[in-house]
Amino acid sequence: MKSSDDYFNSSRLRVIAMITAATLAVGALGGIAGVAFDPDPVPKDHVIQPGGTARGFLGSVGGPGNASPRSHGAATPFAARLPAADATDSPSPLGTIGPGDGSSQEPTDQGDTGDNGDSGSSGGGGTTIEATDVDIFVPNGWDIDFQDENRVFQSNGRNSFSFAFSFVGDPTLSSGDVITDNLTNILPAENYTQLRTSDVQTLQPFGSVVSLSGLEYEALWVDNQGSISIHGQIYVAVRQDGTVLGIEVEHAPAEEFTDAFDEMVPILDNSYARFGGLG
Amino acid sequence: MACPTCSSDNPEVASYCHRCGTSLLVGDAKRATSYAVQSAEGVTQFAVISTVMPHTSRHSADNYRWAMIISGALILAAAALGLLPIAIAAAAFLVPLAYLVYIDDVNLWEEAPAAVVVGLFVATGALAVLISMFFFQWVFDAQWASFASGSRARGGIEAMSFPALLIFAVLLPVVAEVAKNVFAVLLAARPQFDDMIDGLTFGVAAGTAYAAFETIVVFWPVFTAQDFRTTTGVASWMIVVANVMVVKSLIYGTATGIAVAAFSGKGEGYDGFTPTYFAYFGLAVAANVAYWLGVRLMAYLPFGNGLGLIWGFLILAALVVKIRMMLQVALLEAAVEEAAKGDGSDDKRSTYVETYCPECENLLLTNASFCIVCGTSVRSSSRQARSAMGMRPVGAATAPAAEPPAPPPPTGSTGPSSEGGAE
Numbered sequence: 129m130k131s132s133d134d135y136f137n138s139s140r141l142r143v144i145a146m147i148t149a150a151t152l153a154v155g156a157l158g159g160i161a162g163v164a165f166d167p168d169p170v171p172k173d174h175v176i177q178p179g180g181t182a183r184g185f186l187g188s189v190g191g192p193g194n195a196s197p198r199s200h201g202a203a204t205p206f207a208a209r210l211p212a213a214d215a216t217d218s219p220s221p222l223g224t225i226g227p228g229d230g231s232s233q234e235p236t237d238q239g240d241t242g243d244n245g246d247s248g249s250s251g252g253g254g255t256t257i258e259a260t261d262v263d264i265f266v267p268n269g270w271d272i273d274f275q276d277e278n279r280v281f282q283s284n285g286r287n288s289f290s291f292a293f294s295f296v297g298d299p300t301l302s303s304g305d306v307i308t309d310n311l312t313n314i315l316p317a318e319n320y321t322q323l324r325t326s327d328v329q330t331l332q333p334f335g336s337v338v339s340l341s342g343l344e345y346e347a348l349w350v351d352n353q354g355s356i357s358i359h360g361q362i363y364v365a366v367r368q369d370g371t372v373l374g375i376e377v378e379h380a381p382a383e384e385f386t387d388a389f390d391e392m393v394p395i396l397d398n399s400y401a402r403f404g405g406l407g
Numbered sequence: 408m409a410c411p412t413c414s415s416d417n418p419e420v421a422s423y424c425h426r427c428g429t430s431l432l433v434g435d436a437k438r439a440t441s442y443a444v445q446s447a448e449g450v451t452q453f454a455v456i457s458t459v460m461p462h463t464s465r466h467s468a469d470n471y472r473w474a475m476i477i478s479g480a481l482i483l484a485a486a487a488l489g490l491l492p493i494a495i496a497a498a499a500f501l502v503p504l505a506y507l508v509y510i511d512d513v514n515l516w517e518e519a520p521a522a523v524v525v526g527l528f529v530a531t532g533a534l535a536v537l538i539s540m541f542f543f544q545w546v547f548d549a550q551w552a553s554f555a556s557g558s559r560a561r562g563g564i565e566a567m568s569f570p571a572l573l574i575f576a577v578l579l580p581v582v583a584e585v586a587k588n589v590f591a592v593l594l595a596a597r598p599q600f601d602d603m604i605d606g607l608t609f610g611v612a613a614g615t616a617y618a619a620f621e622t623i624v625v626f627w628p629v630f631t632a633q634d635f636r637t638t639t640g641v642a643s644w645m646i647v648v649a650n651v652m653v654v655k656s657l658i659y660g661t662a663t664g665i666a667v668a669a670f671s672g673k674g675e676g677y678d679g680f681t682p683t684y685f686a687y688f689g690l691a692v693a694a695n696v697a698y699w700l701g702v703r704l705m706a707y708l709p710f711g712n713g714l715g716l717i718w719g720f721l722i723l724a725a726l727v728v729k730i731r732m733m734l735q736v737a738l739l740e741a742a743v744e745e746a747a748k749g750d751g752s753d754d755k756r757s758t759y760v761e762t763y764c765p766e767c768e769n770l771l772l773t774n775a776s777f778c779i780v781c782g783t784s785v786r787s788s789s790r791q792a793r794s795a796m797g798m799r800p801v802g803a804a805t806a807p808a809a810e811p812p813a814p815p816p817p818t819g820s821t822g823p824s825s826e827g828g829a830e
Contacts, residue, residue, distance in 0.1 A: 158496020
């Protein structure tokens with residue numbers, strides 16, 4: 129009489145060994161690919177002096193050599209925070225910003241502020257962040273995908289994106305601290321993995337801006353459907369009256385950031401120039 | 408004892424009719440609790456291995472469970488250590504590799520598996536690469552990237568691009584399902600592979616192959632990232648790896664398996680592009696669309712990746728139960744039809760000689776389609792078991808059975824016809 133085990137080509141040990149060995153072999157191939165396909169690192173030296181007055185790169189603020197992954201948890205509690213999408217109350221004791229009332233304005237191709245100056249841009253329009261009356265430049269070819277009373281999100285359909293936020297805080301706020309304390313909010317760790325950042329670079333204030341900082345980052349974004357390499361920058365400016373304007377520009381894939389950056393610079397230049405009273 | 412369904416004579420001790428599988432137990436006329444493929448399990452039981460690998464026995468299915476548990480644990484360990492290129496590659500191919508081993512183990516189509524299944528894997532994988540590159544990199548890359556940049560902190564679901572949602576959660580699953588079906592259906596139309604279980608096997612193989620190659624394309628940035636090992640977002644990656652390894656692969660496989668099984672049909676010969684096939688193809692598409700819509704929308708919630716994984720498990724559970732119900736009905740109905748045609752001596756899907764059930768090792772009668780003790784269908788036995796049963800290979804061009812059966816015992820009316828038997 130045949131045992132049921134005789135009706136199969138492989139014993140239990142053989143089945144387990146074959147599947148495990150094959151899995152390990154494919155994993156090893158993946159490891160080899162991970163080593164073999166490393167691209168040249170994208171330098172994190174694109175941070176500019178926004179404002180439209182002195183366009184120019186500030187040089188390296190943390191290239192690959194000093195851009196090791198860092199902990200971004202706030203070392204000390206800090207009052208001003210971005211309105212999180214899942215927040216129900218404003219975390220800010222300043223009482224000046226909140227997550228909005230859930231309503232958002234209808235996205236528009238061009239904003240309603242008309243003249244936004246021409247500080248080196250090739251033309252465009254603008255839109256106003258309602259809570260602070262801050263104008264955000266919208267270059268030609270860019271569309272506003274989302275806007276509420278504190279935030280504006282725009283894209284150009286060529287993998288470049290810009291996210292602007294504004295709220296009223298304390299005039300003594302340090303723009304660098306605003307970046308540091310909001311980094312996990314802007315770049316949530318659940319999706320922005322392998323996050324490498326430059327140091328927060330203190331930039332030259334201008335006009336009515338009293339504090340201005342920038343930071344460059346690169347990350348591997350992930351969700352259940354796939355992953356994307358991303359390279360971007362975050363700028364935050366604090367004005368004399370305590371109004372804060374943060375603008376993030378981002379491009380995917382990371383290795384194309386340098387080429388795409390020129391399209392994003394007008395957003396930074398024009399928006400901050402107007403914000404500082406120069407536009 | 409005469410079967411109440413097909414009137415075949417069965418021994419008084421029989422719990423199931425040897426011809427049509429009807430339960431002869433009192434109060435179980437519809438056989439709602441005993442799965443015809445593996446009788447120890449219920450029809451609606453969420454048992455993945457015995458569903459996608461129907462030719463395994465209760466014992467051999469355990470081999471695959473352990474192999475996948477061990478391999479899965481190693482993959483998750485690699486993800487926990489942040490070794491993403493290793494974890495993603497291994498996770499993408501775990502189920503397809505296990506399936507290849509299974510097909511070799513049960514020697515499903517004698518000498519055919521190497522050429523047939525590897526060819527199916529490669530051809531479907533090539534389509535998967537092309538389609539994935541088209542959607543994720545060549546044409547809709549900006550829409551794809553919009554999911555990343557328009558995340559929760561930047562407007563959340565209100566910032567989501569609706570066209571992008573339609574492209575990646577509706578259009579792509581439709582196109583992908585067509586691609587998964589193409590080569591599987593071509594094979595299922597061959598006369599030697601006309602059984603519904605063959606169709607299911609081809610569908611699962613094609614679906615898991617598509618999932619594996621698509622995963623490599625969409626997670627390609629993992630292989631080109633600056634860091635070989637990541638130390639941030641490891642929890643997210645473990646969820647994603649678990650999703651890729653089990654949920655996505657099996658959703659793709661089971662959904663396509665359902666469609667191609669419907670193409671094969673329940674009886675001899677394949678049914679082809681019937682309304683039933685298109686209904687089940689639509690079901691496969693709907694399952695994929697529901698899965699990706701859920702994943703995409705839940706990404707805007709806190710712990711979105713984890714919620715997407717749970718959502719995927721629910722879809723997978725529904726698909727697994729659907730396959731089991733489909734096979735149950737098909738095996739029983741096909742057996743009843745065969746029983747109605749005659750004594751079973753011409754039925755190439757029933758035993759030719761008395762032998763032993765691969766599942767419970769009790770006696771299998773001649774011309775039996777089911778074990779009278781445990782009720783397991785002989786159609787779900789391995790190729791080796793079917794050779795021992797004297798079942799004739801399907802299709803004229805197939806190779807002769809490995810073990811020519813002993814001369815049939817004189818069992819009266821249930822004896823084999825003169826032209827029967829293994830070549």
